[in-house]
Amino acid sequence: MTRLADPxxxxxxxxxxxxxxxxxxxxxxxxxSALEPFGGTNLFDAELRLNGCPSIDQxxxxxxxxx
Numbered sequence: 001m002t003r004l005a006d007p008x009x010x011x012x013x014x015x016x017x018x019x020x021x022x023x024x025x026x027x028x029x030x031x032x033s034a035l036e037p038f039g040g041t042n043l044f045d046a047e048l049r050l051n052g053c054p055s056i057d058q059x060x061x062x063x064x065x066x067x
Contacts, residue, residue: 013040017047023054 016031028048035041 009038009040010043013043013047017044017051020048020052021055022048022052028052 013035016035020028020031022028032041032044035044
């Protein structure tokens, strides 16, 4: 059994993709890099193409208050 077949890893990747703002390129790359040792990068990339969402409000300060 490979790590990629691990249902917990699949669930983690699905949850991460749902939470990803594709307009935050640096943060998205950090997630990809963190998944690499677990064999989850290809799955992440495939899911991101299908389910990733860009931020709608380009003036949004994600994780902080708007000025």
